[in-house]
Amino acid sequence: MKVGKEELLGALAAVEWSLAQDEGAILAGYEATVARWLDGLAGLPGVTAERGYPSEAGQPHGRAIVRIAPPCPLTRDEVVAALWEGDPRIAVAKLGADAIALNPQTLEPGEDDLVLAALLRVLGAGRPSRPGPVTMLGDRWSVRPSPLFGGVPPRS
Numbered sequence: 634m635k636v637g638k639e640e641l642l643g644a645l646a647a648v649e650w651s652l653a654q655d656e657g658a659i660l661a662g663y664e665a666t667v668a669r670w671l672d673g674l675a676g677l678p679g680v681t682a683e684r685g686y687p688s689e690a691g692q693p694h695g696r697a698i699v700r701i702a703p704p705c706p707l708t709r710d711e712v713v714a715a716l717w718e719g720d721p722r723i724a725v726a727k728l729g730a731d732a733i734a735l736n737p738q739t740l741e742p743g744e745d746d747l748v749l750a751a752l753l754r755v756l757g758a759g760r761p762s763r764p765g766p767v768t769m770l771g772d773r774w775s776v777r778p779s780p781l782f783g784g785v786p787p788r789s
Contacts, residue, residue: 666737667735674752680756699735707755
């Protein structure tokens, strides 16, 4: 099997890009995202959120584990389905019989706020109890860009 110069240069570019990343800053960003999710979900009836470590694939970063139980009016599977059918569509991992896992690794800057807004909408949370990146404006959610990524707004 022959490998063309384009494939070799593509592999080299990928390795160079990967080595140029600031892994510490990336991991700190993931941890900040998980902390915002935990803070935003705190106090919802029947919802318990905690930091899970490592990720589902054993990567050295945290994720949010969200357990759903009464008095939350929805089951875990209903929450998963509502997130998937929403706009934007959000995929979460099922964990055990009553939990979902939120992984910050696959998100673009600002999408973590969209995930939190969708969870609050699905769980019927109304207004967050503390000022944060997600607030209600009338009957619509307002998402403030995350300072973690320099205030870059989510892509449309």
